Amino acid sequence: MSDFNRRNFLRIAAGGSLAALAANQLAAAPQRPPNIVYVFGDQHRNSSWWGGDDPQVITPNLARLAREGAAFNHCISTYPLCCPYRASLMTGRYPQATTIMSNNLGTVGLPLTEVTIADILKKAGYATGYVGKWHLHPGATTQLVPAGPHRHGFDWWRACQNYRQRYHTRCFDDAGKQFELQGYAPTVQMDMTIEFIEKNASKPFCVFLSWHPPHAPYPEAPQRFVDMYPLEKLKLRPNVPKDANLQIIREAYNGYFSHVTAMDEEMGKLMKKLDQLGIADNTIVVYTADHGDMLGSFNLWAKRKPWEESANVPFVIRWPAGIKPGQRPNPLFSTPDITPTLLALMGQPVPSRMQGMDMSPLLRGKSIREPESAFLLTQGIGGGDDDEVQPAGGARRGAAAKQAAKQGAKQAAKRGGRDVGEWRGVRTLRYTYARFQTPGGTPPWVLYDNEKDPYQLHNLANEASAAGLRKELDQLVDQWRKRLGEA
Numbered sequence: 505m506s507d508f509n510r511r512n513f514l515r516i517a518a519g520g521s522l523a524a525l526a527a528n529q530l531a532a533a534p535q536r537p538p539n540i541v542y543v544f545g546d547q548h549r550n551s552s553w554w555g556g557d558d559p560q561v562i563t564p565n566l567a568r569l570a571r572e573g574a575a576f577n578h579c580i581s582t583y584p585l586c587c588p589y590r591a592s593l594m595t596g597r598y599p600q601a602t603t604i605m606s607n608n609l610g611t612v613g614l615p616l617t618e619v620t621i622a623d624i625l626k627k628a629g630y631a632t633g634y635v636g637k638w639h640l641h642p643g644a645t646t647q648l649v650p651a652g653p654h655r656h657g658f659d660w661w662r663a664c665q666n667y668r669q670r671y672h673t674r675c676f677d678d679a680g681k682q683f684e685l686q687g688y689a690p691t692v693q694m695d696m697t698i699e700f701i702e703k704n705a706s707k708p709f710c711v712f713l714s715w716h717p718p719h720a721p722y723p724e725a726p727q728r729f730v731d732m733y734p735l736e737k738l739k740l741r742p743n744v745p746k747d748a749n750l751q752i753i754r755e756a757y758n759g760y761f762s763h764v765t766a767m768d769e770e771m772g773k774l775m776k777k778l779d780q781l782g783i784a785d786n787t788i789v790v791y792t793a794d795h796g797d798m799l800g801s802f803n804l805w806a807k808r809k810p811w812e813e814s815a816n817v818p819f820v821i822r823w824p825a826g827i828k829p830g831q832r833p834n835p836l837f838s839t840p841d842i843t844p845t846l847l848a849l850m851g852q853p854v855p856s857r858m859q860g861m862d863m864s865p866l867l868r869g870k871s872i873r874e875p876e877s878a879f880l881l882t883q884g885i886g887g888g889d890d891d892e893v894q895p896a897g898g899a900r901r902g903a904a905a906k907q908a909a910k911q912g913a914k915q916a917a918k919r920g921g922r923d924v925g926e927w928r929g930v931r932t933l934r935y936t937y938a939r940f941q942t943p944g945g946t947p948p949w950v951l952y953d954n955e956k957d958p959y960q961l962h963n964l965a966n967e968a969s970a971a972g973l974r975k976e977l978d979q980l981v982d983q984w985r986k987r988l989g990e991a
Contacts, residue, residue: 537628537708538823538850539787541701541774544712545767546586546637547719547807549796550579550816551741552764555832557958560739562732562765565772566791566820573789573822574831574867580878580931582839584795584807584814586639589839590714593794594620594640594656596843596858598879600988604640605883613642614656621843622657622710624852631704633660635697636714637667648676658712662696664689667716670724688726690715690763694770698777705781715767718797720806722759729762741813743801743959753800760799785824788849792842793817808882810929810938810950811960815880821867823849828869835874836931837863859988879984880929880938928990930980936960937977948974 550556554567555575569575581589583599591597591604595618599605602618622632634655641649649655649663664685665674673689675696676682685692697713717725735754738761744753771791778784796814798804807814819837821827826849837845840860847854848864866872927949929938936952948965951974964970985991 536786538826539708539783540710540846540850541787542712542790543771545715545718545793547795547797548764548793548818549813550818551813552761553818555818555820561761563768565768565775569771569789569791569820569822572824572829573820573827574833576819576833576837578834579792579817579819579837581795581815581817582879583881584809585882586794589794590640592839593842596840596860598840598859598988600990601859609642611642613654614640616653619855619857620656621846624847625710626657626659628852629708631660631707631709632658633700633711634658635662635711636664636693637716638663648680650680651678660700664693668721690717690767690770694773698774701777705783717763717767718760722756725759725762725766729766730758732765733758733761741801741959743961745803748800748803756799788821788823788846790821792819810880810936815931827867833866835866836878836933838878877930877932877980880931882927884926928981928985930977930984935977939981
């Protein structure tokens with residue numbers, strides 16, 4: 505008899521029970537590291553789901569995820585644009601450090617010297633997988649990403665190309681073979697994600713799923729979701745100007761909301777599968793987005809802007825074994841904070857090169873020293889950013905929608921709402937401030953008191969009464985720029 509079995513035998517003979525022994529052994533056994541499923545939409549603003557401020561958007565599964573976990577009130581997209589967000593997400597570093605400062609990746613892409621969350625988890629024994637829009641490879645965003653270092657730690661590879669296509673999306677597998685997805689892209693991509701989970705359910709795994717909706721073009725969600733949002737019943741945000749083309753904006757709302765609800769259904773399918781596999785309790789599930797969408801607010805579209813519709817995104821996280829349920833954390837939570845927080849939750853070391861803040865104690869019910877501000881920025885518009893004036897009504901409206909978008913840009917300019925350009929700013933819990941970065945200086949652009957003015961209708965940037973406040977916020981911007989090596 506082995507020493508282990510002899511000790512157990514003596515313990516039982518002395519009056520113990522098999523049930524008690526099993527319980528003791530289970531308690532003593534090391535807990536398996538948690539899995540992680542990280543799902544993010546493209547251009548999904550925080551105001552357009554159950555946990556935002558628009559109850560007309562139907563998202564019952566995200567609501568359940570929030571009740572069973574935590575939903576941040578202020579998840580701030582540091583650089584609200586596709587590639588800079590993805591680089592910061594993967595590395596826990598600011599765009600100045602990753603060097604990804606636009607959607608024009610040229611011949612470099614995410615530098616191979618960067619260490620990603622997948623690199624770290626792969627070394628820790630995790631199976632790693634990626635599904636959907638990658639957008640960090642050098643050259644054309646639709647080309648094959650070959651197996652090896654440019655996949656940055658992800659082994660199981662289902663990156664999708666021509667991702668603007670809602671149907672018949674093309675995809676590359678591990679070996680680089682291209683195949684076409686049949687059906688609505690978010691549904692088929694969730695099916696592939698579940699396939700990866702089923703194959704790796706017996707060991708720790710990490711999988712990222714990057715959807716393209718609700719990003720423009722807005723039409724083409726399955727019809728049953730489109731029918732949930734009759735145009736005549738849609739309520740526009742108070743900051744949509746009355747002189748805008750309200751018909752096109754309503755059509756954009758219809759398409760945008762229908763994609764959000766369709767993706768919400770896929771999140772429900774994911775949670776059901778985790779329950780069926782018996783791994784839900786020890787799986788971290790995240791739903792978030794890379795940035796938001798102005799969607800006609802101030803007669804502006806798309807992203808790269810400091811307004812809440814562009815910079816504030818959902819961030820919902822559930823882990824029954826490790827996160828207190830029902831939380832609505834109020835601190836500022838910036839893009840570079842995400843990976844340090846996830847790694848710390850998973851018991852993994854956070855590399856010192858990561859610049860973001862570990863917010864995991866907050867999710868465990870402990871107090872933290874909250875960040876004073878979140879940095880906001882964009883560079884001058886670059887290649888691949890052409891959807892800044894994406895036609896509001898999508899492909900179905902063609903020239904009429906494009907003309908409406910151009911007219912909207914002109915109207916926004918009259919209001920002081922410059923649509924593109926290089927700027928730096930900060931978001932505090934109360935204020936949003938941004939200033940232009942030009943060779944001739946740094947003129948103030950927007951300043952809002954979000955407590956008194958939640959829809960950001962009253963721009964204080966050039967009001968004499970706000971001079972002292974503007975000086976304080978300017979100092980915060982300068983401190984951030986110095987910290988990040990810009991000044």
